[in-house]
Amino acid sequence: MRVLLSTIGTRGEVQPMVALASELRALGQDVRVCVPPDFREWIEELGIPFVPIGPELHQTASATRARPTPEQLRQLADATVTTQFATIPAAAQGCDVIVGGGALQIAARSIAEQLGIRYVYTSYCPMTLPSPYHAPPPLPTWEPSPTADNRTLWAEDARRWNATWSAALNSHRASVGLAPVADVRGHIFTDRPWLAADPALGPWPDPADADVVQTGAWILPDRRPLPPELVDFLEDGEPPVYFGFGSIRAPQGLAQVMIESARALGRRAIVSRGWTDLSLVDDEPDCLSIGEVNQQALFERVAAVVHHGGAGTTTAAGRAGAPQVVIPQHYDQHYWAQRVRLLGIGAAHPPADSLATALSHALQPDVAARAQVVAAEVRTDGRQSRRAAPDRPGLL
Template sequence: MRVLLTAIGSRGDVQPVLALAARLREAGEDARVCAPPDFRGLAEGLGIPFTPVGPVLRPTGRRDPAAAPPTPEQRRRMVEESVAAQFDAVRAAARGCHAVLAGGYLVAAAPTVAEESGIPYAMAAYCPNFLPSPHHAPPVYPMRGEKAPDGTVGNRVLWARDADRWNETWRDAINRHRTAAGLAPVDDVRSHLFTGTPWLAADPVLAPWPGPADHEVVQTGAWLLPDERPLPPELADFLDAGDPPVHFGFGSIRAPHGLAAAMVGAARAHGRRVILSRGWAELALPDDGPDCLTIGEVNQQRLFPRVAAVVHHGGAGTTTAAARAGAPQVVVPQHVDQPYWAGRIHDLGTGVAHTPGTPTTASLTEALARALAPQTAARAQAVARTVRTDGTETAARLLTASRP
């Protein structure tokens, strides 16, 4: 069975589909991936056929997070260009496939390409708050000028407004391509992309589906990519040279100004050494003290069990990796699904949700004090034993059940 898995976004969006593709190929299926060109090397290193879509995304991590969001006209052009690039790339990648799965929520072309080819289509979210439910509000996108709800409007109304935003942003661009393909236009873009039975590729303990909604949700568990790479010698030596350090990283998102200095200052206030992940924002240490080390992309599955705490932005992948390792967490959320993950870490007692706003040395010092407490570490270890690792197996079974 030939399956196309496609995703648009950063590593947190793409790595899960690579994990599922690797699992399918281990089972003898012909899985391939269509994703931004940043991930060609990772895919091909796993032996997964790869089709690039859109521009290289890594430079976006170095943009000023305080910069003004794009104007409505700029956003319209960006959407049209993205949708056009998707239709070209996804159509090419889907030739000869028997099913298409979109990971995340930005692959606007995927359901139409599947419909053109007469093959099944599925969509998987990585966090419950992306999927409509009366039990939670939609995610907030500050880059579009949105603000967090103040509690005066119910969730059903907020989700109706969310549907309107999907239509305003994507409907015209998608329907132009559907009309050109001889297909009927779509009225409700969100339902078109998500389907009536979306998948939830998230751990049921870390991110449980809250209950009945207007559609059925299939929760598979998180899609984890096994990683056997050894740690770089410099990092291994640093870990061996003293007590467990605090790991800081913001992944592929833009970092607030002064974040690295605040992180280092907070760790030092607790007498802790520091590992700073540069990430897409290219974070740099404020000085050359021997108690600090900067790293690039490394095997988190080997690193996180050896640190005292993980301080991060709250992406689904990092949150799950730290939880699986039993590491206490401080989540410093910025947007979209990150406040959800911060709240879950708080509710589970495995770490701290940093207060909204730009972190400071003082605020991180206070958050670390709670994360480094013995009871937090004990709770993190207990939750780690409940994190499932069979999400890709479940998803692979669902996909191959539609075998032609």
């Protein structure tokens, strides 16, 4: 079987696709990956055929970068749909199926339709899929009705999808001889989406719903050794607190607040520079700045993980049994923050509260013990859950 795995997003969207690609290749399947050019070197080092799509995303993580205006958002929407229709058809030539991951994969189903091949949509977080058990993820450009129930909010969300994407999508569909779609979100998500999230950390809320296939999280094993400087720091005292915001925009002054919160509790700190290039505030020996490293190995050796709430980081910390403090910024990060709080494995940090207070809670012995219990429940194989129906058509 020949498979194209395609997503547009930062590492949180790309890494699960790379994990799936690695597993499919191990099973003898012909796989290629179509993702932003930021990840070319990493993916090609793994020996996976790579097709770049769109511009590099690294620059979008800058904390000083102004948020786009509504007109700029419209232009960005048109541009990404145009890029997808220009890039994905060639990338998918000869393939039997396209797996599209994440909410920005607008054109993949239309291209599968154009080529006459199968299509699967994958979400990495339960909150992004419609359900009466939860509201849609919050967006900075959308103010939902404050008193509406979840079904009404999802109907509003569907209208927002149409307003944002319908014109560009249907224009390109017409150009390749396809009929217009009236429900953009439903068209992209399909009536049988996959949910690549761990059932212990992010369960689908309706046990009776067989229309969502929860596979478990797609985790790429990381066997890289930790850098010697980092190992020396870890061994030179009590376990430190890890701070990192990955590849997303970080609030101004965040590094200073993080380090001050650790010092207020007598803790050492590791600060991951990430795409926003977070830096240390001084040269004191109780703090270490690091680049991209093996989080799977590192998180097993820290006292707590303070992060933005991406699905990948939440899963890595949960799997390692590390208490967490989540500082969500947008989209599904608010969901993961609340799951960490509800599971008792850390704290969801509201903007108005003290980070030191949230970190102090996460460092309590009972929270650390609970994090270890949950870690034992986190699956590492990404297999289909027991609720999924393996005999349903259209699956890989």
